Amino acid sequence: MILDLFFPNRCIHCSRIIDAELLVCSLCFEQIHFTHFDYSGDHIIKEKCKLMFPVENTYALMKFEQDGLSQKIIHELKYKSRENAGNTLAEWTTERLDLKDKKPDLLVSVPLHPKKLKERGYNQLHLFTEALSKFYDIPFDHEIIQRNHYSKAQALKDKKNRLETVNPFSLSKPISGKHILLIDDVFTTGNTVSSIAWEILNAGDNRVSILVMAVDV
Structure with missing residues (x-):
């Protein structure tokens, strides 16, 4: 061309x-520092999640390094409209993560507030989630969780402010008896996935697993 x-x-x-x-x-x-985590085993993400909510399985593709390559990769997807980065990250994930007999029933990604979605033009997690859905043959639902408050990017907040956010998410439809794989970009404090997980767990007889592009701990 x-x-x-x-x-x-x-x-x-x-x-x-x-x-x-x-x-x-x-x-x-x-x-690139891939984690090589065992999806059903014990590691730093599972340990942190277990302190906040009941969790089934956890996985992170990369180690997040400030000003490092993993940060550049995620920022290309998140802030520079490189939507093909979502497909690339999904490909790297599927090459390393075999769900075997631990397949969840539904893939759900952390939502943007409608105002933030309009500003950015797309949710950086949607293409990643949809590519995983196609490979693993697991349905996804981008509408089941909604973000209730508009706020500046998590990457720009300090940890204290992130922990002070109250009830930022809610369910937009009923769900019960499902194993949900909750997908986010970077796991830092775990506050975001914990808030969503409790909404899902409190809605019915549901289970939650976590998958993130990178872990920053």
């Missing part, structure tokens, strides 16, 4: 020219 000649796709880390569908070159890919 003509645009590719004048504006070639470049690695977001080292700026080497790469294929249009890629985010990083092969050399920089080797610098």
Whole structure:
């Protein structure tokens, strides 16, 4: 394509020219710190979640490093309209996460407030979730959880303010007897997924598992 000649796709880390569908070159890919967590085993995310709510299984694709490559990858998806990043992250996830006999019934991603969605133009988690849904053959629902308050990005808040947010989410429809895989971008305090998890758990005989792109602990 003509645009590719004048504006070639470049690695977001080292700026080497790469294929249009890629985010990083092969050399920089080797610098990504994947967690290799056991989905049903014990690790830092499960330990933190268990202190806040009953959780089934947990998984993080990468270790989040401030000003590092994992942060650049997520910010390309979240703030720079690189929607193909969602598909790339989903591909990396499916290569590493075998759900086997622990498949959930439904995939649910953390929602944006309607005002934030209008500002950004898309929810960065939707393409990621939809790609996972297609690969694992698990349905998704983008409408089941709604965000009740508009606020500045979690990445711009300090931990104290994040913990002080009260009832930021609610269910928009009834749900019972389901195992929900709740999907977010970065796990830091766990406050966001905990708030949503309790809405799901209190709604009926439901179970919750957690999947995030990166863990920052």
